[in-house]
Amino acid sequence: MATRVTSDAGEFRAAVFPFLERDPVLNTLILTNVAERADGNRPAEDGDSVFVSVHDAEGDVIGAAMRTPGRPIYLGALDERLVPDLVEVYTDLVPDADGVGGSRPAATAFANQWTRSTSAARSPTTPSGPRSRSTTAPSGSGRWTVRR
Numbered sequence: 001m002a003t004r005v006t007s008d009a010g011e012f013r014a015a016v017f018p019f020l021e022r023d024p025v026l027n028t029l030i031l032t033n034v035a036e037r038a039d040g041n042r043p044a045e046d047g048d049s050v051f052v053s054v055h056d057a058e059g060d061v062i063g064a065a066m067r068t069p070g071r072p073i074y075l076g077a078l079d080e081r082l083v084p085d086l087v088e089v090y091t092d093l094v095p096d097a098d099g100v101g102g103s104r105p106a107a108t109a110f111a112n113q114w115t116r117s118t119s120a121a122r123s124p125t126t127p128s129g130p131r132s133r134s135t136t137a138p139s140g141s142g143r144w145t146v147r148r
Contacts, residue, residue, distance in 0.1 A: 001062075002055045003085050005093065009037035012051035012066075019061035026077035026103070030066055037068075045069040050093050054082050065102075067094050073110070075102030080109040087113040 006012050013034050020027040036042040037049065047069035054063035063082040067073040073090055075083075083106060090097060091114065100110045 001057070001082075001085060002059075003089050004053045004055065005089060006051050007048040009034050009049065009051065012053065012064075013038045016051075016053050016061050016064040020064060020076070023077055027064075029074060029101075030064060030076045033066065033068065033074075050090065052086060052089050054085060065090075067097060072099030072101050073097050075100060075106045075110060077103050078106040080106045082106075083109040083113055086110065087117055090114075091117050 050067045052065045053061050056062050063078050065075045065086050100107050
């Protein structure tokens with residue numbers, strides 16, 4: 001397994017959209033956000049985006065995530081088994097990230113792994129309900145919470 005990182009929305013779109021479009025409902029946030037950036041339909045922001053794709057041994061995309069300036073990391077419908085590789089990338093490139101969103105299993109696994117990896121004083125709270133949730137850190141609280 002390998003991860004590839006880019007800040008270029010067009011490059012990311014070319015690499016991961018065929019994979020993400022297999023489940024456009026669960027990946028709509030990534031698909032829409034990246035398409036708007038690649039097409040130039042989103043205003044310029046301070047800072048770089050961090051787009052990450054995960055590839056199997058044959059080079060096929062098996063997962064994708066993004067973090068755009070001022071926003072939490074977003075995992076979409078990521079398979080939670082891919083979380084450790086993404087935590088490693090994002091702790092290196094965006095150590096000040098304060099939240100994660102996506103499917104509840106992946107977001108919770110990411111928050112737990114992030115906490116272990118960074119020794120941060122953040123602990124996730126898991127909700128009840130459908131599988132898609134987002135996780136954000138309330139300002140100044142030092143805790144990550146998963147909320148509807």
